[in-house]
Amino acid sequence: MRSVSLGFGGLKVLDALSFAVGSGERLALIGPNGAGKTTVFNILTGVYAPDAGQVLLDGADITRLASRFRIRRGLARTFQNIRLMPHLSVLENVMVAQYAHTPGWLGMLQPVGFGRANRWRAEARAALEAAGLGKYAAQLAGGLPYGVQKRIELVRALAARPRVLLLDEPAAGLNPAESEALHEALEAVARSGVTLVVVEHDMHFVERLCTRVVVLNFGCKIAEGAVAAVRGNPLVREAYLGSERDAA
């Protein structure tokens, strides 16, 4: 992401923001509420188009590329407020992301409905089983508990076999046991070569998982570097303390 700026009707949300993520890296994107972190993700995935600046994936400029093509290039994400499809079953939700492998009309007409023998169904089911969510496969995604839905979102994003995975507050609202399970799962994903970019508030979680951190405040990058270095950075402390003071 290079010098990206974005404003909404006069309010500048991101201001000449630049950062880069190396292949296989685990980057954390942190900052107080309202710093623009989710906006960054929205620009990366093409939900918003920046007013200025570029987004590059593996050197290719994808700034103007429509949202739906980015997942096919290997860029997947999860959402801060879970966005599973409530009228689809868990299994079907996961299968939605499989379309990235077979784009186009022929891909759309691939049969998926008949029994467990179908290859796509089997793949999705296997992924759910591996994540320990097999028992939910046939249930509608709408009525499930929050923690379960979050895990399903991850399985769904992974079903596209991405090279870069954007995670928007994956640990939010999870209890310690779930958080630990998530950490294990993400470790495994990272070990398999997927690049991770994580927006998170849980610093403990970030410390354990990520190697590098970018700190945002009011749409600008205020610090960058290894976790320990950033933690000691007075600007960062000010940003967080400042926001705590405002909130108090």
Added chain:
Amino acid sequence: MSGYLEGVLALLCINTVLAYGAFLPMSAGQLNLGIAAFVAIGAYSSGYASNALGLNPILAALGGFAVAASVGWLVAFPILRTRGIYLALATFALNQVVQGTILNVDAVGGAAGYPVSAHVGFPVVAAFAIAVFALVAALFHTRFGISVTAVKDDERAADVMGLSVRGMQSAAFTVGAGLAGLAGALYAHYFNYIEVQNYGVLFSIYVMLYVLLGGTQTVYGPLLGAALFNLLPELLRGSAAWRYVIFACLIIAIMSLRPQGVLVKR
């Protein structure tokens, strides 16, 4: 089979095809209040093809499908840029405009109605109905079924997950329009007389309502809706108006108690 019974079943078959015509855009989250217009387009174009051009009625019916689908495709571009209430209004306006246009085309009878000479028998109509049902059911057992529901549930998320939202909505709208046209063509060639006055917005409303009654969450809902709408009144006897009164009360009750329709996903 008695003539009356055959007529009822033929109408059921035709309405089944029509139900799926309405169901397709609904499965992608759009209400096509102009579906009657596409029925009219299919009926009139196929009727003209077999009357004036001497085309075989079955070919004419397929032609009706094609013409209606083409118009649907053309119209989909501007119309699908609208959303929600604007989409409903645009399809409603379209319906009235098409009806108003046909009214002025004297070559197909205008306000006086249009007799169609070529006849298709009940087996043909039934065959079409079965084929349409089978094809749509098969379609919904492909990735299309999952994708279209995904688009209906959450367009933004579906977009990020790689689905072409506009593409799917256009496809659903176009094929739906085509099926409505096919239904119109079958009606024209079975009952051999069509009147443009029948194809107003109230007709669209009836179709939408019985599809919603059957349930739009599964691919079997429209079939049930068409069956209820056509067969239940036969059991109840009574005038046409009473059937509609009961139908309307049923809709009001269902919408209060079980808006997803009779058949739901789980």
Added chain:
Amino acid sequence: MLEQQVVNGLMLGSVYALVAVAFTLAIGILNFLNFSIPGLFMVSGMLTWLLLRQAAPWPLAALGAVAAAGALSLLVERFTYRLMRTSEHFVPLVTSMAFLILLENLMLIGWGSDQQRVPVPFGSASAHLGPVIVSVPQLLGLGCAVLAVACMDFLLKKTRLGRGVRTIAEDAQLATLLGVPVERVVPLIFLFGGLFTGLAGFLFAVNYQQASPFMGEEVALKGISAMVVGGMGNIWGAILGGLLIGLVETFAIFGLGARAVDLCVYGALLAILFVRPTGLLGGVSRHQRM
């Protein structure tokens, strides 16, 4: 000749304007396309015929027709908007359509499908303004329409009730939090819509001396066109749109014959939706659910 057509168009337009106001109140405040309105229009018109046929004095007929429409609108509210928050978003629209079907068919069962002639209680009082003949009842009808909308406007802009209504239009949940008595205000909005529609039905029946179970479909449905042309959610837009559509219709008949009416009126609707969906007086288009 042309001026006469303009006058005729404006007179017809006043009926459309009233219906358009009813539609626009529902869309603007409640985000709801109320398809039962043509049904209410028809009931009002038919009731006017029934009462006048029994030689009732015309103020009684007016009162009866308007009241009936108002009462029915409250019934519709019970089964549509009240369910909106708890249900799928298309439910109110669909249920309002069911009401239209219900009312039309009940009327068909009761009195058949013929168009009825409404006995005119005023004789043929008309005024001559220059080269133009204006029927006095129609002129009074137009006056009533404008007066009613002016009152509505005053209500919405200057009273506490109006503020509550406008808050609901912005955000219904917020309105509840701010203490607006939504459960009482919403039926009131429906009631106003019903009264406007009832007035329109009475005026149409009396001025054009006709009523039929299909008059909702044939006449009131054009109110949707008027509403959109004028600007959804704007009651003065509804008046403007109504008058414009009345003119469009009259000139369509005059220039192209009766068959061209639907094409012109709804063609205008389609055109506006593509070119300027917010209508002539509409502001920024908000995200519209159904």
